Every structure is written in structure tokens, then in C-alpha cells.
Amino acid sequence: ILVILTSASLNLAFQNALQAADALKGQVNVMVVDSQTTSVGLGLLVQSAAEAVAQGQSATDVERMVRSLIPHIYMMVCTPGLSYMYHAGFLDQAQAFVGEMLGLMPIFTIEEGQISAVEKVRNTRNLVDFMQEFVCEFDELQHIAFIQSVPGLTHEAKLMREHAQNCFPQSPFSEHTINLPLATLIGPRSIGLVVIEKLEPAHRH
Template sequence: MSMKLIVDSGSDLPQNILEEYDIDLVSLTVHLDGQDYYDRDTISSQDVYNAMRSGSAPKTAQVTPDAFYERFKTYTDEGRPVIYLAFSSELSGTFQSAMIAKQQIDDQNPDAEIYVIDTRAASMGHGLIAYYTAKAIADGQSVQDVLDTAHYYVNHIVHIFTVDDLEYLQRGGRVSKAQAFVGGMLKIKPLLHVEDGKLVPLEKIRGAKKVIGRMADVVQERGQHFHDQTIAITHGDDEKRAQELANQIRDKYQPKEIIIYPIGSAIGAHAGPGTIALFFLDDAPKS
């Protein structure tokens, strides 16, 4: 039986890619105004951003072990190898939930093949890893070759992002209250990246207009082989600036493909509206 690839909603994978490659998606939970919702299922990112602009403070919860158990078992009962690519374990407990479920099934069925990989990535950083992995499965590669492909992209994905309002990162403990206040007063826009699965400040830039140009410049500094690459841009309800960034990247580097997609509820609840995120490889795609 063919391998089954599973991701969680922290990947922000476009729906057309999920459908084209038959990728299964499990949803993180969003707590908003006293109600629980499932990301991309019973709540949209637009709902979350509208609520945040009105003063609400949504929170998120990891996928439960029980949810993973049921999803994994659906495929292992058919004798299919399962590969789950997880939202960074430094940002969510979802990876650990999957490991608990894997152990339960392993104890019951030692022949089950479940491979859980911590992508150490978020949004379409995570999503690009899944996209390339899905292509490897579609190409008919062996389980080991597919796993090698996934690990290659885990080690070569670059995240660069900025937020419109530091208050949202402050709520999540990413910056101090004082930094958020001062940054807002001075119109400072943080440029951040992901290092070993964690959000890490990279630069401070004064003025929103300069941020997009600086993000495009970082592509040259950190990436290469753009003609062979798929570059992804995600946004928190700000498609105009996402397109502006895409146009600059297209003009400067002529990448093979640029994917633009909204940031989902799970990540948007922490990053806030106005977030712009950019994802690419620091090396050539795996041949």
C-alpha cells in the first residue's frame, strides 16, 4: 500500500496542494471568546483576525494524542506506512502528542510503520517541507528515500518574517511589554527568523515600507539556486504586501514558483494580522 503523508494545520499548506497530493491534515484547536474551534475546519483565519482587531485574544491548543491515534490507526490498519510531519516542537506540543499516539499503536501492532518527524518549522516553512516530501511520494520513492528527502528539507528551510504589531508577539511572550511599547512608538518593525525551531529576532527595521525590501534582500544573502526553487509567502490578511514581496522576489531572482497563501488560525492567533512571512531554501532542491 502507498505511503500516507499527514501534516497539521500549523503548516498553512494551500488546499489545492493537500488535494493534489492526497495529504491528510489534522487541526490544531483555537480558543476564541469562550469557544473551541478547529483550525481550517470550524474557524477561518479571517474570523481570527477580525476578532483580534476587535480586541479578542485567541489562544491555541495542540492536537491531542487521541486525535493522532485515530488518524494514524486509520492507515496502519490498512497496512500503509504513515509519515507525519509536525509543527515545530519548540512552538507546539503537537509533536509530542503524535509520539504518544505512535507509541500506543506500536505497542498494539509492532508491524505498524509510523514515522514522526519534527520539522522545526512553522507556516509554509513546514508546508514546503511537506510539499517536497509529497512530491517524493508521488514519484514512487521508497519509504527510506522519502524520509531522507523530508530530513533534507528540514535542514535547509529558511524562515524570514515580520509582524505588523509587536503587541501580539508580546502576548505570546516573544518580546517584552516594554519592547512592544517602544517598538510601537518608534514604528520599529522586527525581522525574525526560525533557528532550531524557535523564533529568533534577526533585525529591527524602522518603517513598514523598508521591511519588504529588506526581506527580499535576505533571500540573496541566505539562499541560492532560485531558478529551481519554490518560494512561499504567507500573510495575515495582507495580500497586497505579500504580492509586493512576491513581485520583488520574482524580479530579482526568477524562482521556479512562488506560492502565496493566508496564514491560518493557529499561527495567526499568535502573530496577528499584518504578518508577512517568507520561506525558501538555503541550498538547491534535493535531486
């Protein structure tokens, strides 16, 4: 059994799964993987694992592939709702209050499972510019995903889609509405981007 879970630093699911796997030791082989990401990043990782299973790969090979892919998944989110991050324990109250009062939209990355602030923008146009520059830093991408806020940002999604298709015409581009776990963490008005760097064949095994 292969279990792939959201980043251990974001909730307790990974630790709980480790305890459950330990309780079953000797009865069934349970492999628990910390995806070090969440939301769409986790979904794309699970999708890659499912495709490998469908191709007939063994559980051990799939686990190895998943672990090799994790460092190549990059996720960034931008949220105007800093009070959500305060309640989730990622910001102190003063930071959240001042940021919201000034109308700032901080951009955070999720790398190695940790949330880190990287930039602040004033509006969604600046955010799209930042995301477009980020995408262009890569040579090859396996997948590009845009996470929509609630309500959705049709114009911004269109700009990102056109830019991604111009830079990486062979790479799939998908759009997703922010899901409940991520919205609870960073707020429903948040916007995100997930990219998976394309692996060389030697790194797939």
C-alpha cells in the same frame, strides 16, 4: 506512516505525536518528524514529501529526503503586533509595550525551530528592502513564498514577486494569506517570507 509537524518549540503537537507513536510501537511503524518550521514552510515541506510519494519512493526514503530538506528552509516574519508574541511567551511585557509604542516592526527568523529577532524596521518599504536583500543571498532557490497579512499588502507583494522573478526566474513564487495558527502566534497584520534552498542531487537521497 510519516507524520510531519510544526516546530516542537512552537506547540505541543510534536511531543503528543511522539507519545502516540510510542503507544503504537510494535503494531505500526510511525515516523514523526519535527519540521522546525511552521505555516507555509511546513506546507512546502509536506508538498515535497507528497511529490516524493507520488514518484514511488518508500516511506524511509521520503523521511530521509524530508530531514535533509529541513535545514534548507528559511522563514522570516515581521509583526507590528508584539502583544501577540508576548501572550505566546516569546517576548516579555515591557518589550512588547515599548515596541508597539515606538511603532517598530521587528523581524524574526525561525531557524532550527526557534524564533530569533534579527532586525527592526519602521515601515513596510524598509521590510520589503530587507526581504529582497535576504532573497539575493542565495545561489539557487527551489521555492519562494510570500505570506500576506490581513488585510493584504498588494503593492508589497507585487514588489517581492517582481524581485524574486528577476533574481530567480526559474523558481516558483507563491503568495499566501497568513493562516490562523501563525496569526494567533504573531498577529494577523504580520508579513512573512519563506524560501527553500535548492538541494544538489546528492542531498536528495
